[in-house]
Amino acid sequence: MLSLFQKMIEVAKDPRFGNTKAMLLFETPQDALRAIEGGVDIQELNIGSMAHSLGKVVVNKAIAMGKDDVETLEKLKELGMTFDVRKVPADSKENMDHLLKKAKDELKNS
Numbered sequence: 001m002l003s004l005f006q007k008m009i010e011v012a013k014d015p016r017f018g019n020t021k022a023m024l025l026f027e028t029p030q031d032a033l034r035a036i037e038g039g040v041d042i043q044e045l046n047i048g049s050m051a052h053s054l055g056k057v058v059v060n061k062a063i064a065m066g067k068d069d070v071e072t073l074e075k076l077k078e079l080g081m082t083f084d085v086r087k088v089p090a091d092s093k094e095n096m097d098h099l100l101k102k103a104k105d106e107l108k109n110s
Contacts, residue, residue: 009038029072036079045076046084047096057106060094062087065103073100 008024011017012035024042026032029050036042050056052064059065063085065073073096077083085094 006038008035009040012040029069029076033072033076036076036081042081044082044084046086047073048085048087057103057110059099059102059106063099065099065107067107070100070103070107 024035024040026035029045029047032042032045047063049062050064050069052058053066056064056066056069073083077096083096085096085099086092
């Protein structure tokens with residue numbers, strides 16, 4: 001049985017879907033990286049909300065990051081990913097570099 005990620009990657013590469021556009025929702029940055037490394041062609045990620053939990057620091061009103069999140073988002077950035085950081089379209093876009101720096105600084109101090 002194919003995992004959800006294997007199926008997503010298979011469908012993304014299937015020529016029968018041609019220029020079909022789809023919005024993919026990921027629970028974590030790690031899930032997005034897994035899909036992208038598997039061959040799903042994603043040019044931009046919207047980072048709208050990442051819930052706070054133990055070991056994470058709050059970097060804005062909707063986003064909390066842990067060490068693994070920071071490392072994953074930096075890896076995505078290295079792969080050429082661009083980010084649209086805002087919870088809803090009416091919000092102003094935020095700068096991912098500033099949020100990553102803030103997260104690293106706060107994680108160092110926690």
